Amino acid sequence: MAGSVPAIQVDNLTVSYGPVPALLDISLSIPAGQLVGVIGPNGSGKSTLIKAILGFVKPDVGTVQLFGEDVSRAKGRVAYVPQRGSVDWDFPVTVREVALMGRYGNKRWWQDMSRNDYALADRALEQVRMSEFSKRQIGQLSGGQQQRVFMARALAQDADILLLDEPFAGVDAATERSILDVLTRARQSGKTMVVVHHDLETAAEYFDALILLKQRLYAYGTPEQVLNAELLSEVYEGKLRVFAALAGEPIDQVLEDARSSVLSKNKNGDVS
């Protein structure tokens, strides 16, 4: 990889909304064609990093370059799937219209959307198996379907870099698999992807490299380097509580049982 221009190059990036910076002195470089996960607790600045790479938030200090060009000049090379919570699901817009937004970047303001644009939007919807819902208003879909609509928009955009903010949050297993499938295919076609991810258990499985953020850059490297034991146990602790809640009062053992299974998993490191 030496010598080639990185897809994303961040240098000394500091971003703040108020007196406390959301991101502090972040420097990293992501080579083209990688699938990179961003992990970190809530409020650790993951979304802010995404917005900085999109050029939406202005850094206090530092620069973001895409393929060697400053973000402000590299418009349209990045597609983006927003965090679920940041979308107005009551907005009067249908599934097909959202997918079509992926084509807006290729048009000057006086140009109409062409039949080709509609065709590309429809094809993107097909790829995520959402064609049959194209006339629905986006609020009338399940969480997983909503996520796939925005995936379709990003695909229709056909950008070199895809940024996804928690695409797997609150989706069912089938959707998670189909999103992953789309990501894998996108990588095969040479796209660079940065994905904010909340589930440490699957992080190692899904990504080539991980970025661990909490205001500062704590770690950036292979999943093995980033997911050290301390971190794992912390996250499994949270997962245990979820399971106890799921199973309800009648079986306290769930908790105990899951804990021992986790400990044994941790020991021999097999993820099954």
Added chain:
Amino acid sequence: MMEWLTEIHQGQGHLIKPLIVGTLVSLVCSIVGCFIILRRLSFLSDAIAHAMLAGVVGGYLLMKLAFGVEAHVGAMLLGALLAGVITVALVSFVTGASRIKQDTAIGIMYTGIFAIGAFAISMKALGKHIHIDIYHFIVGSVITVGNPELWIAGIVAAIVIPLVIMFYRELQLTSFDPVMAASIGMPVLAVDYMLTGMTSLVVVSGVRIAGVILVVALIITPAASAYLLFDKLSRMIVASAAIGVGCFWGGFWLARVAGASPGPAIVITGTGFFMLTLVFAPHYGLLADWRRRLHAVPQEIKEDVLGSVLRSDEEWVPLTQVMRNVSSPRPLVRSAIGSLIRQDLLDQENGKVKLTMQGRREARRLLRAHRIWETYLDHMGTPARELHGQAHKLEHLNDERTIDYLDDKLGHPLTDPHGSEIPEDFVDFEELEEVRASLLRKGNRAEVIRIEEAARGSGLHAGMTVSTEPRSSDGQTWTLVTDDGRQVQLAHHQADAVFVKLIQVDQKP
């Protein structure tokens, strides 16, 4: 007040200007209103309207004191426009420069600017020069509009309507997802300015009709009605325009019939229409909501119905039997059946029901959840007599992740504690899907795709086709037969480490 009432009676000719101005103004107000409500800027447009008082007084005084012209409409409206823009600029300055939030900043700035206007009017030194009827600006008076207002309404419409049409995509995307808009190079800030500029324009033109207090109703009320009626922005805008113009004519007529001021009458009509929409809108109205709630059936009852039909020996199951087997109130069970039929999971004929293909699949998925929970509870030492009841409650926790997790923890059992078969995980299990070999069952054929560490040296390698033999040693050993007839035995953790693509799945019906 009586003056214009008698004017109307003298001849319809006097009505032409007010009607044209009113139509144009309500048209532009309700079009821009769509973006205002979607961006939650209603309060800002109200503030702009109030701040205009200062601009009107300023424009009036300037013309009067500097040129001795009385009540120059153009100057007053220009002053109003300027006051609106200054308000917006001050609001964004305050929110940007301090921790004060937008609603507070709006509240501070518009009252402050409004007060400057009120202060000037009440000052003895200035007040003696002011001979305009400020009342017109506060409640509006469409009847007295003249050529300047006609010009202004025409110009505002000629600016606003083409802008909305030309920059529809920009206005839509910056309202819906400004982050994406910025990332594809849309000038988000410029579009914001354009929208506040348009807001100031429509407020200025609307003030003559409804006055500073009520003008915001011309902007947001028709848009809000349209928002409840349509799912597409383009349709919402057209509908809002139609509703806005319709309510203007309705209100105008109401005012004539009742012998009252048109401004309030127009606003009353708009609000009345909104209330009707709120109740009767086909999707988002209260009535529709109430009907939906009436027909809503708890998911659990639907699942119980599916389970009871699946467990029956006959294909067509009498409704009476389903009612007997599902221990929920009868009306609920009946609506559950109705809802399942609408979802195409059940067929009904002559008082009997049958599972559709899709319904059978769903029912088997639930059966799998039930039996896996039972096996799990048994595993955890739950007494046998409690097994069914507990599993019956827990089976409604049937999301794939939970079930897959339990299935894996239990070593992918084939039967439940009563010896009944656990349906396979056919959510994953479709031909050409990629799964772990631990999910394979007797008779399945698959191609090996990838092998992880734990199963290296088992004699399998990528590209082989394998078929599956029955499980042995109490379901803990997987036996795969390769194309050249070799038998490979795998333990659970090894089978988990082999990824295969399904070639042939004999799904039992």
